[in-house]
Amino acid sequence: MMDLISKLWLMKRELVSDGFDQALDSLAREIPMDIHEYPTGESCWTWKIPEKWTCQEAYLESLDGKRLIDYANHPLHVVSYSLPYEGVLYRKDLLPHLHIHPKLPDAIPFMFKYYERDWGLCLPQTLLDSLTEDAYRVVIHTTFEPGILKVGEILIPGVSDETFILVAHLCHPGMVNDDLTGVVVGLEAARDLLHFSLIQGQPYYTYRLLILPETIGSLAYLSHQEDLIPKMVGGLFLEMLGNASPHALQGSFQPDSQPDKCLSSTLRGLDTDGYLGAYRSVIGNDERQFNAPGVRVPMLSLSRVEPPESPTRPYREYHSSLDTPAIISQERLDESKGVLLGLLQAWENNQYIVNNFKGEVFCSGYGIWIDYRTDPEGHRLLFRIMERCDGEHTVADIATELNTSFQIVWRVVSLLEAKELVWLSRIPHPTDPRKRG
Numbered sequence: 058m059m060d061l062i063s064k065l066w067l068m069k070r071e072l073v074s075d076g077f078d079q080a081l082d083s084l085a086r087e088i089p090m091d092i093h094e095y096p097t098g099e100s101c102w103t104w105k106i107p108e109k110w111t112c113q114e115a116y117l118e119s120l121d122g123k124r125l126i127d128y129a130n131h132p133l134h135v136v137s138y139s140l141p142y143e144g145v146l147y148r149k150d151l152l153p154h155l156h157i158h159p160k161l162p163d164a165i166p167f168m169f170k171y172y173e174r175d176w177g178l179c180l181p182q183t184l185l186d187s188l189t190e191d192a193y194r195v196v197i198h199t200t201f202e203p204g205i206l207k208v209g210e211i212l213i214p215g216v217s218d219e220t221f222i223l224v225a226h227l228c229h230p231g232m233v234n235d236d237l238t239g240v241v242v243g244l245e246a247a248r249d250l251l252h253f254s255l256i257q258g259q260p261y262y263t264y265r266l267l268i269l270p271e272t273i274g275s276l277a278y279l280s281h282q283e284d285l286i287p288k289m290v291g292g293l294f295l296e297m298l299g300n301a302s303p304h305a306l307q308g309s310f311q312p313d314s315q316p317d318k319c320l321s322s323t324l325r326g327l328d329t330d331g332y333l334g335a336y337r338s339v340i341g342n343d344e345r346q347f348n349a350p351g352v353r354v355p356m357l358s359l360s361r362v363e364p365p366e367s368p369t370r371p372y373r374e375y376h377s378s379l380d381t382p383a384i385i386s387q388e389r390l391d392e393s394k395g396v397l398l399g400l401l402q403a404w405e406n407n408q409y410i411v412n413n414f415k416g417e418v419f420c421s422g423y424g425i426w427i428d429y430r431t432d433p434e435g436h437r438l439l440f441r442i443m444e445r446c447d448g449e450h451t452v453a454d455i456a457t458e459l460n461t462s463f464q465i466v467w468r469v470v471s472l473l474e475a476k477e478l479v480w481l482s483r484i485p486h487p488t489d490p491r492k493r494g
């Protein structure tokens with residue numbers, strides 16, 4: 058994953074650009090991928106595909122020709138989708154077009170003006186402070202032209218056409234944790250899913266991993282595949298998976314959905330420091346398009362955003378030139394891949410538990426009795442789980458109701474299944490005689 062990141066991170070990955078295409082092509086060489094193409098100007102519900110943007114060169118220099126900022130040195134030195142500009146300006150007229158990071162004086166900020174057109178350059182505050190001359194020369198050679206927005210899709214066919222969507226964006230030039238880490242973790246997990254190593258067989262659900270430019274990429278895909286939307290039963294957005302924070306799982310717009318209950322109750326068994334946040338309370342990305350009206354896919358997000366009390370939330374180097382490979386590690390990417398696969402494993406396992414038994418189970422007779430004198434908590438939990446095995450509760454429902462982990466409930470259910478006391482169903486199967494008609 059680190060090798061792939063070092064190859065891709067400095068590419069000029071703008072919404073519609075040669076840099077984005079180049080990065081997507083590199084990824085398509087790693088794993089079978091379909092590439093969807095949407096031309097500039099095409100409607101995507103209330104949006105339109107933007108033009109292709111290219112920056113040929115951009116710099117700021119003193120009037121005696123000393124180059125102070127140069128796009129050739131870092132892709133963040135120019136505002137993404139900046140208008141072209143060339144001229145000599147007084148310092149006071151130049152300053153509104155120069156952008157600095159609000160908190161990191163040594164970093165170049167990530168600035169984009171995709172739809173509100175203007176020109177601009179970005180630089181560290183320390184450099185800005187040294188600009189004391191009366192006038193400077195600005196050269197920004199950028200072009201806007203018709204192009205093709207691209208969305209990469211990795212399809213893992215399941216037994217069912219019910220689909221779980223994974224999404225990561227690829228449009229942050231010169232940065233790593235946001236957004237390349239989500240891309241590579243998703244890609245490596247997809248590779249495992251394709252090789253059936255998740256459940257030693259074909260997964261039940263179909264999985265689609267989308268790699269796209271943020272927001273407009275999701276809108277382009279969804280608006281052109283409306284027939285797939287009813288099959289999308291859940292999803293997970295991925296990014297910021299290489300920094301040192303614990304995993305944060307942000308719920309969907311439908312907090313009582315099965316994906317919310319399943320993934321939330323599973324996280325606690327995968328990252329003991331991991332934490333949960335409500336929809337839009339952790340970080341906002343493409344999950345907004347999937348959760349939105351007319352789509353309503355319960356899509357959560359997984360990231361390593363710092364906890365709410367942190368003053369550097371989401372993480373110190375966010376949207377700056379300090380978001381480099383130095384702030385992430387292969388070990389943390391591997392951990393995140395493990396968490397992602399653990400969540401998907403639980404999603405595959407999450408089913409309705411149907412009782413073959415009536416009344417309370419004669420536990421000693423089946424050899425599953427837990428002695429309340431030596432393990433009172435285990436004894437209580439066994440009974441609380443068993444009384445919910447009625448064909449109307451999934452594993453995730455029970456874990457959520459009992460405020461315990463998916464894994465604990467799954468272990469008990471597996472034991473009951475082995476004793477043929479219960480069976481698992483993808484659809485509700487009520488055994489209450491009143492509900493069975």
Ligand SMILES: [Zn+2]
Nearest residue numbers: 229235236376
């Ligand atoms: Zn971002």
